[in-house]
Amino acid sequence: SQQGEEDPQALSIQEGENATMNCSYKTSINNLQWYRQNSGRGLVHLILIRSNEREKHSGRLRVTLDTSKKSSSLLITASRAADTASYFCAPLTQGGSEKLVFGKGTKLTVNP
Amino acid sequence: DAGVTQSPTHLIKTRGQQVTLRCSPKSGHDTVSWYQQALGQGPQFIFQYYEEEERQRGNFPDRFSGHQFPNYSSELNVNALLLGDSALYLCASSLFRGGRYEQYFGPGTRLTVT
Structure with missing residues (x-):
């Protein structure tokens, strides 16, 4: 496992705007996952992108992966107040039940 | 289909005491992982x-121990x-094998040590 580093650490936007957060990692991966955590609660799995994929969509979420730059981005379109949460990326080297190593995350605030 | 459940929700203990936290995995899952999350930080494995059996361990002292039961629940x-x-x-x-890599988290137990 390796730790992903999320950037920015904090992001504040207005409802309806798009939010983009980035994740960088250091060595080659099998897949990369994004999780969301509402304040003081458990993490929710959002999306998984495999190393041979470049882009993936799920509802208002769009994830890109650039393995040459060892980076991923998560775009939330038409944000809502309910999207206010911390977002974490987890790059996995092997897959399977590999342990997840989290950075400090990106704290997103969506103002109504 | 019940998700991951944890008990208790909150707990207050005194320094030097011992504590046991419990977890029931999502139906069909056979692997349980535990994470500690300090305020303002990401979860640590x-x-x-x-x-x-304990398959992987993070950088935590031996004061932290666990157990998994035949029904896959864990302490x-x-x-x-x-x-x-x-x-x-x-x-x-999560599932140890099978190509599904997502991990499903419970709501957590908030432990306060005074």
Whole structure:
């Protein structure tokens, strides 16, 4: 496992705007996952992108992966107040039940 | 289909005491991982159980121990509590094999050590 580093650490936007957060990692991966955590609660799995994929969509979420730059981005379109949460990326080297190593995350605030 | 459940929700203990936290995995899952999350930080991996054995361990002292039961549920035990053990403890379940890599997290147990 390796730790992903999320950037920015904090992001504040207005409802309806798009939010983009980035994740960088250091060595080659099998897949990369994004999780969301509402304040003081458990993490929710959002999306998984495999190393041979470049882009993936799920509802208002769009994830890109650039393995040459060892980076991923998560775009939330038409944000809502309910999207206010911390977002974490987890790059996995092997897959399977590999342990997840989290950075400090990106704290997103969506103002109504 | 019940998700991951944890008990208790909140717990207050005194330094030096011992605590046991419990986790029931999502139906169909056979692997349980435990994470500690201090305020303002990301979750840190404590250990993982599969087939009633500890398979992976993070950088945590031996005061942290665990157990997995035949029904895949798990316990996290912390002995000789320190103030620094105050945190949100998260349990996550997954399938050890099968190509599904997502981990499903419970709501957590908030431990306060005074």
